[in-house]
Amino acid sequence: MNMKIKEDFLLRKVADCYVVVPVGKATVDFNGMMNLNETGAFLWEKLENDTTKEELLKAMLDEYEVTEDIAKKDIDNFITKLKDGNLLE
DSSP: OOBOBOTTEEEEEETTEEEEEEOTTHHHHOOSOEEEOHHHHHHHHHHTSOBOHHHHHHHHHHHSOOOHHHHHHHHHHHHHHHHHTTOBO
């Protein structure tokens, strides 16, 4: 299943923090902003284009020294948060 971040949200780096902010119509429904760590920002950038969980897993394993089980859990948690915030198409 392909997933993609909605176009009404932008990732910005502010100092050493990554922040997701709504733009356009999303500013009405999304109150505030979301802070991400480096790994969250990495996954977010991958999700700016259509991608699958398998592609996210491969990218994370290539980028970080992490076990497959931990990477899968982190990806699942991140995707759940995005879905709960209605940030995925």
